[in-house]
Amino acid sequence: MVKSLPARAEVKVEETWNLGDLFESEEAYEQAVVAVKEEADTFTNTYKGTIQDAVSAIKALEAYQRLQELLIPIRTYVSLSVSGDQTNDQAQMRSGKFGSLAAKIASQTSFVMSELSELSTETLQQASQQSDDFSTLFEKTIKEKPYQLDPEVEKALAAFSSTFQAPYSLYNTTKLVDMKFPDFSVDGQNYPLSYGSFEGSWESEPDTAKRRSAFDAFSTKLRDYQHTTAKTYDMHLQAEKTTSDLRGYNSVIDYLLMRQDVDRSLYNRQIDVIMKELAPHMRRYAKLLQKIYQLDQMTFADLKVPVDPTYEPTVTIEKSKEYIDDALTIMGEDYIHMVNRAYSERWIDFAQNTGKSTGAFCSSPYGKHPYILISWTGSMEDVFVLAHELGHAGHFYNAHQHQNAFTARPSMYFIEAPSTMNEMLMANHLLANSNDPRFKRWVLSSIISRTYYHNFVTHLLEAAYQRKVYDLIDEGGNVNATILNDLKRGVLEEFWGDAVVMNEGAELTWMRQPHYYMGLYPYTYSAGLTISTEMAKRVLKEGKPAVNDWLSVLQAGGSKNPVELAKMAGIDITTDKPLRDTIAYIGELIEQIEQLTEEIG
Structure with a gap:
């Protein structure tokens, strides 16, 4: 509880x-x-x-x-x-x-x-x-x-x-200080609710009654603050619009992409291809979850449930260090030394x-x-999250040793590649060390539900929604809660089709992420994971030579643009091949989960 x-x-x-x-x-x-x-x-x-x-x-x-x-x-x-x-x-x-x-x-x-x-x-x-x-x-x-x-x-x-920067501070104050969630009740039993407990536990709670009740209670409280949050966001958008106009950019998107050192074609491709080509794979995954849980209908509130709720290992902080050390050993002694210091210091x-x-x-x-x-x-999900954040740490730990304060930080487009790379190394390590079908299914479903869902679905749908918002702002418009709710619901419905019912509250998901105050951040998660998926394949196939290439990329920091950094890793992101290969890989993983589910019975 x-x-x-x-x-x-x-x-x-x-x-x-x-x-x-x-x-x-x-x-x-x-x-x-x-x-x-x-x-x-x-x-x-x-x-x-x-x-x-x-x-x-x-x-x-x-x-x-x-x-x-x-x-x-x-x-x-x-x-x-x-x-x-x-x-x-x-x-x-x-x-x-x-x-x-x-x-x-x-x-x-x-x-x-x-x-x-x-x-x-x-x-x-x-x-x-x-x-x-x-x-x-x-x-x-x-x-x-x-x-x-x-x-x-x-x-x-x-x-x-x-x-x-005040709108971002106001957003956080509203969300983390003023917003108090009431308990929710199921079968006469009360359960405490908070922002952290919903996103950390209740959202993926296997008990459908509790999960959906928590979602309803959470959404009800969000709705109380939707107009203040929308006004806060609009203030931020108008400041960006004014700045981009003053500087002579054609659009806010062009202004924000200038900071990332990539052109608009890479931005649009990431959103358009995933919205169209990943959607069928994820709808299959949603249908699989519906079948496993024997749900009369698959709702938005059900998308985060684990494939095998009774097989979720609990992991202590100390045990997480063992998992991460074992998975990241391939990165070399200096990298592991950094990981160990992160715990001990x-x-x-x-x-x-x-x-x-x-x-x-x-x-x-x-x-x-x-x-x-x-x-x-x-939860084991925490281990993946921590491996992800240690990927960021390892990136800058390396970059700071080889770059100055002005060249250490790479473009936002590349920022999520080292973090998601660690998630891939963690998953591959776990898969390589077990032949148990149930464990393999659990690892594969963790990759889908955590790594790819988080980066290729949650954040990508934010990006698709964000693009629509900026298109509206560039036309001279403003936004309010009604407009933002409609835009968000439209993006969710486009992606999930008739595989998922958008229950009341799904449209409020735009209120939950701070990324909208950080430029065009959301789409870069999938961009980074595209690079790291291809790089992880190289590491599995080539071993140390590929790792050495990757360490050189980390050490380069922001001294090169994203296309050049990817090229150092042997990946050409000027074409759509890496992205389409990654989407095909996701489809293969879901197919394996379906096969293992049949095998396990």
Whole structure:
């Protein structure tokens, strides 16, 4: 039975992350804030107006990089403190205060990009050739020159940066602080409900009555906040639209894709091909679940149930380390050393508590070790999630050793490839170490229900919905709850067809994800998993040579664009072959699950 969550102060310290590795005390944090203010003033006084040629540009960037390296741990400490407990007043106030400071420094130092953009293309190319460290940044500056605004306008926009981020903060406050879920009742028995418990347990609860009742109660509470959440999202959209118009982009989508360093054809292909060609496979999977559970109809509330509910192993935190070490050994000693440090040095926040951010993520501050947030429930799914986040950690752990603060982070298009690669390695390891049909079916269904459903269905359907939203915004429109509900329901119905009944509340799914405040993030999950699926096949076939290629990709960080990074891994994403091969692979996995189900009886 799902229990009510404890307060942050009541959870075991050893199950929380150690933010002391960022700052030993609040006093140390405050001293760092004072130091970064002084550094920003010194930097501005020294370099403003001096960027006039290749040599002065490189010199200014070296100092600017030092300033950013001071800001990064402060920003991370503030962000992680709030993520661990949104109800913590001190963390909330610290976050607001730092947001204002960060905006001030951004405005104060906006002259850097303005002065770089005012240099001729020839000068920027010359600077790129003279500096390996900053060549990527100089090339990016050349690309974005046409969209750079007057320096005073850039300064004003930077000053408003914390205001532009306010909708995301408001979304999280509504979702994680104000939204209180009532108990739900089944056969006279009450059960506690929260955001975390619904997404972590009730959504995949094998008992149909409990699962559907939890879904109804969860949806009822979401509906109470739909208009506030929609207005918050519309504020975010209008700010993006205004910015893209000011900069001269044809659309918000073009503006957001510029950051990802990919063209629109890759974006549209990912959505269009999956919506059309993956849908038949997933409808078969839905029908299989309906048959296993003997449901009169398959509803949206039933899609997350496990294929074999009585065969879900429970896993302790310590046992998860064994699974992950065994699965990722192929990545080499240095990689496994990082994984072991993540456990022993408390890089991971396992605790379940009120106010904690939902889902899971990895934060990788440059110059420091990564931090991972997860709410451990003890399911094998958690092991896959943790392997996923350790994939992000391993990516930046490698990139930070070979790249500077400006070139460590790759395009968002590529960001989910290393994480989903680890999920594939985990699944392949489990399959290779058992001949038990039931265990094999469980592993295969975990790959479908966790890895591919999460990345190729949940997030891809977000992307298809998000594209429709931006199309509407680009036409000069606004959105409200009614419009967003209609758009979301339409996308769900298009994908699932008559295989799944969209019960009341399915349309509110748009309210559950923070990804809409992070640019065109949702479609990149499937893009990353397409790359990692192809890479995992190479690793299975070739072993160490393929792993070495992959480690080189991780070490390249953001020094190359997504097409170049994929090419380093031996994958050509300029064609649709990797995507169609991945969809065919998903179909094969579902076919194997169907065959094993017949065999097991």
